[in-house]
Amino acid sequence: MVDTMELIKKEETNQNNSSLRTKVRKIVEHEYFQPIIIGIILLNGLIIISETYLKGNSLLITLDRIIVWVFVLELIFKIIGLGFKGYFSDRWNRFDFLIVIGSMIFYSTPFVSVLRLIRVLRLLRMIPAIPALRKIIDSLMKSVPALTGILGLSVLIFSIYAIIGTTFFSEVLPYEFFGSFHTALFTLMQVVTFESWASQVARPIINEIPWAWVYFVSFIIIGALVILNLVVAVILSYLGQDDDAKREEQMEQLFRENQELKRDIQDIKQLILASHQNQTIKNNEDNNVYQENR
Numbered sequence: 001m002v003d004t005m006e007l008i009k010k011e012e013t014n015q016n017n018s019s020l021r022t023k024v025r026k027i028v029e030h031e032y033f034q035p036i037i038i039g040i041i042l043l044n045g046l047i048i049i050s051e052t053y054l055k056g057n058s059l060l061i062t063l064d065r066i067i068v069w070v071f072v073l074e075l076i077f078k079i080i081g082l083g084f085k086g087y088f089s090d091r092w093n094r095f096d097f098l099i100v101i102g103s104m105i106f107y108s109t110p111f112v113s114v115l116r117l118i119r120v121l122r123l124l125r126m127i128p129a130i131p132a133l134r135k136i137i138d139s140l141m142k143s144v145p146a147l148t149g150i151l152g153l154s155v156l157i158f159s160i161y162a163i164i165g166t167t168f169f170s171e172v173l174p175y176e177f178f179g180s181f182h183t184a185l186f187t188l189m190q191v192v193t194f195e196s197w198a199s200q201v202a203r204p205i206i207n208e209i210p211w212a213w214v215y216f217v218s219f220i221i222i223g224a225l226v227i228l229n230l231v232v233a234v235i236l237s238y239l240g241q242d243d244d245a246k247r248e249e250q251m252e253q254l255f256r257e258n259q260e261l262k263r264d265i266q267d268i269k270q271l272i273l274a275s276h277q278n279q280t281i282k283n284n285e286d287n288n289v290y291q292e293n294r
Contacts, residue, residue: 025081038129040070045123071100071122092128099125136239143238150230157227158188161219168215172208177201191216192224 027033044067051060075097079087087093099122127133162184169178178184191197197216205212 021080021083024077028078028081034129037074038126040067041123041125041129043067048120048123068100068103071125072104075100092134096125096128139235139238143235146234146238147231150227150234154223154227157219157223158185161188161215161223164215168209169205169212172205173201188219188223191219194224 044064047060047064047067051057051064054060078093082093088097103122127137162181165178165184165187166181172178176183177187187201191201202212202216206216
């Protein structure tokens with residue numbers, strides 16, 4: 001009798017837990033839940049920006065604390081609604097968890113710089129909240145293996161041009177431009193970003209060494225245009241792969257539905273033929289009986 005009562009209590013507890021999880025899951029998956037969270041993240045960004053002008057403002061500090069607790073409630077709701085396994089199976093949820101827990105840990109600590117960094121990182125929660133941003137980041141992560149080859153090619157090209165620069169131009173400009181290998185690499189980064197490269201770097205060297213224009217023009221074509229376009233092409237190819245995969249999945253689903261429809265039509269045809277044959281046999285039997293009775 002006691003065992004039966006315990007089993008009944010356990011079943012009632014499980015039913016209550018499942019009903020609570022279902023209700024919380026409906027809240028989490030509601031169409032307005034995510035836009036509200038996005039709005040709170042944007043408000044958090046505005047508060048952080050405002051604090052750069054109004055340092056130590058008590059109202060802004062209070063609003064920031066309220067927002068942290070809102071994020072904690074969101075975290076609890078998602079864990080209850082989705083379950084531990086369902087929540088932590090998504091890497092973006094794990095990212096959210098680390099940001100929120102980091103905000104709670106460092107909020108009451110004397111590490112002001114770490115706290116400010118965590119508060120700024122809270123803005124990164126916009127990425128998992130907005131599907132378009134999440135798609136871009138996922139594509140970037142998938143393209144990393146392919147970009148390593150381009151990165152190796154870039155390092156090789158920069159190293160070759162840095163060695164050439166230190167060999168021929170170290171005496172023309174001050175030390176901070178082509179005086180050593182690492183300063184030459186930094187100068188080439190300035191050239192490849194087109195930051196005052198002509199007036200500060202290229203023209204003074206070309207005035208002293210006329211053939212130096214070949215060096216700079218070839219480096220800009222290879223380093224800035226070709227390499228950059230390769231990077232963009234790789235990332236765009238991975239961005240398109242998701243759309244292609246979804247399109248192929250939809251085509252496969254349509255193909256399966258078409259095959260099922262064909263089988264259903266075939267079954268219906270067989271049933272109709274069988275029914276027609278049975279009706280013909282029955283009519284023949286009736287005719288035979290009628291002929292015998294006559």
